[in-house]
Amino acid sequence: MSDRWVIHLPVTAPDLLRARILARTAARLSARVEPGGVTVSAEDQQGVRHWVFCDRRLAGGGRCALPADHTAPCSPRLQRR
DSSP: OOOOOOOOOOOSSSSHHHHHHHHHHHHHTTTOOOOGEEEEETTTTTEEEEEEOOBBBOOSBBBOBBBBBBBBBSSSSOOOO
């Protein structure tokens, strides 16, 4: 058996955009959340998941921390406006 456990925490939001915003916020609150695994789905279609973070591998190691649908070049950090 693994020494790690995964928490499946159903939280609702009124639409996909707000679900992604809530998921990004929750993922950034804890260093224990693995952003690359964060997805959201419609309550009645939980098998159809939408990625929250890009998570592409970056040159030199690390992963992209931008939203899944970003248009800017991949970055290890969220770009502040």
